[in-house]
Amino acid sequence: MIKTQRAPQELITSGKPEFGHFDGIVKQLAVDKFQYFSEMDTPRSGLAKHFAYKQFQFIAITTPRYMIGVALADIRYVGSSFCYVYDIKANKLVEHNFLRPLGLGYTMTDSPYSGRSSIAGGKVAFVIEDGLWQLTLNMKHIQADLRLTPLALSLPMAVCTPTGYSGWTYTQKHNGLKVSGTLTIEHEPQPLNQALGGYDFSAGFMRRETSWRWASINGRIADKIIGLNLAAGVNETGSNENVFWVDGERHLLGAVHFEFERHNRDSDWRVFSDDGRVDLQFMPHNCRKEKLNLVLLKSNFRQYIGTFSGTITDTKGCEHQISNVLGLTEDHFAKW
Template sequence: MSASSLVEIESLFNDNGEPEFGHLTAIPKYLGLERFVYRTTMDKTANRLAKYFHYKQFQFVSISTPDYIIGVAMADIRYLGNSFYYVYDIATNELIEAKTIQPLGYRYQLMPSPWQSISYFNALGTRIEIEAGLWRVTVDSELLDMDIILNPPSVGGPLMLCTPTGYSGWTYTQKHNALAVTGRIKVQGKALDVSTCLAGYDFSAGYMRQETSWRWASLNAIVNERRIGVNLAAGVNETGATENTLWIDGQRYLLNGVHFDFDRLDSNKPWRIYGDDGAIDLTFRPLQLRSEKLNFGLLKSNFRQYVGYFSGVLTDLEGNHYPLDRVLGLTEDHYAKW
């Protein structure tokens, strides 16, 4: 199913200001924040400042290549914006990054639409344009010169999920993995063959808990001539549904909940990621870490994103098994207070 064939939903909210919860059948054209009736824990209508500052939005793109893992991120938590990109060199186990933090919307923008939007951080030269559901990602620097389109397959589709969060909030998550790439990528002037690349994206937004944390795992790979994408998470979208998804040659399989067993104090120890139903049974061995700790009192972030190898077995809903043996991907452990 192509992105253009998915558009059936104008807004995430109905006329009563209530979101459409559960797995959606299509990408919302816009979130429709103006329709949302945000209430306090005492059931009063929240004031305009609370409604503005409590909204958060994140966008992330990962690209897997034979030689590099590339990540591009943007976040708007209203009080400030954060963007980074990194290039992980598989051969040397070296990770080079660039990052910026900007206050109160200064020289950056994230638009609340997963269908038609332009997001950018001028200070870092990062830009994500979404047009009719298709993602275009650009980075302009000496380290990374990139202008790519993420192309969805002719079957399947993205994960599109909205769940209740906290007392009166909500979180919308849209993710799609194992996407073909067109365009150009240069790392330190070296041109890559984009036909060998696979990518995944993450659009997450909403009124999340003001103190929250999550664990996450993601991979994009070709294994035994099958195009495999995985998104696994715990900590946010778990009220009645999970965002756990497996893509096999474009076909999407929605999965049950998973557990993340790992040691925060020892970044070299392997992780175990598994589900009670046996569909997910993976070991993750970290190779490199991108971390950042920010403590501004009322605002805090403790972020760790790992590059490493996945091994184990994935099982789709039809009972087919897909063994993984040292397949590169990402995990993440994040605490935030906002």
């Protein structure tokens, strides 16, 4: 059993973050109170601290007909966003991308409990109120005003871990959320009675070169709503961010491995744990990819849409069969 603790009001106290898994949402990261040191134990300048801090936010929405992925990222030198709409039956992906330099034309809240993040004059916007997320989109192919609501008593996964020599990463995720509001795709209003969603809030002083593998589900099996988040590469210093939700109940999992052929985008993935509690196969159907090589900054990003099959055993020992459930995987390298 993974030990959890009550979420602090502020993550940084006495110049250092509080590490571990939290029950609830940290209201303020209090980044301004963090005492940032170099690898040689000398205080870093305010400018160095500013540019070392990174954050990104992501929302995924799944309906019977479409999957939608929306991201906002601030790596200080540049702000970026993407929004894609994936037509499940047609296996067709349409995307919009935005890039803004040096804090111009975008805003990001550094509170996982409240605030607004937006880009391109509000064409993409995330609003967090009392820990609840809203998404608004206003683009050619898609318009949305959506609210993500947890099932009763459902807790997010919230964890802070040491990163590199003197950094830290706070990650908060919640999947298997109900979706309400309005959604129009290609001028056609979409029903939301079966829609599910999830969000990701990640921020901190990450490694200069960072890579991760990731898997995510917002779906249904039998009469249950499930959410899944599995990752390897970032939050693995004493804790991890792996979690499985069943009808809103949170089950924290152990470490997992990702096996796939990076240079063959059509190859299947295997995601599994040494203890046998996670044993999944993933078949990719489509991919949103982007490569940026700006010398000092690099990003090699691939997010796959496909189906999962296999088994997950929750913390009560109940085995859940997963069969052709739509979800995401990701393989990403960043130099920032």
